[in-house]
Amino acid sequence: MNFNARTSRTPLALASTALMASLLLSGCGQGTDPGTKETSGAQSSSAAEPTETQSENSVDQNALLDANDKLSTDLGDDYVQSWIKDGKLHVSTTKESQLSVIEDAGAVAHLVKYSSAELRSAIEDIMAWQGKQENPIRSSIHAYSLNPETGGITLSVDKTQMDAVSKLIEQDKPVGDIPVDYKVSGGIASPASS
Known part of the structure; x- marks a missing residue:
């Protein structure tokens, strides 16, 4: 067997070795500065918890979906479809009289011709x-x-x-x-x- 011959796996092996080396080296020199104390595990565990902004976005999304479900029920056959765009719920209806119901629910109302x-x-x-x-x-x-x-x-x-x-x-x-x-x-x- 000739171990000096290059195989089709050689470039892949070299690339993966280079990737591993760069990943290992990227963590070097990132310790705390001399004279500073490292905080307890509280700092690292807070990164795993959702931030207040992330929670608000999740609540907003859930609130939009809840509002959509309620509007779908309230409008019945007048409800056509909904979509979320730019963080707002948009709802289309076939009845002009339902536009205020949609807006009162906090959504953007659209009047369309077809059910x-x-x-x-x-x-x-x-x-x-x-x-x-x-x-x-x-x-x-x-x-x-x-x-x-x-x-x-x-x-x-x-x-x-x-x-x-x-x-x-x-x-x-x-x-x-x-x-x-x-x-x-x-x-x-x-x-x-x-």
Whole structure:
């Protein structure tokens, strides 16, 4: 056996050795300054505990989710969807009279034209339309989601078929006037069932 021959593992071994050496050396010289006392374990244990700011963020997030649950129940069919943006809860509704209810709950209110049921039905319509298409269109839409900010739906589409899909949907209007937005999909193509 020739131990001097380089194998494909040699660069990996050298890189990992260099990484270990740099990690070990990075801790050198970080002790306490002469003349200062090291504090007891209280300082190191406080780093593991959440800070007051971290707790407030967690409470804020939970409060937003609780407010969303309450609004969803209170608004019933008038509730379309919600999202959190810039640390604020945004809620969309189909009824202008519900805007004040949303704002009184501390959320940002948005008036949209289509209900959650109509948007979910639009997704079913897009899927049925897609199932009738020939490939590559048939397998180019990878995901469907409600778009709360536009009050429509968003389709995740294979980037090579983006123009073709958007032109066909504009031409065929499988969802009527419901706004359709598109984003590039990173998903794997799978044809919709008809």
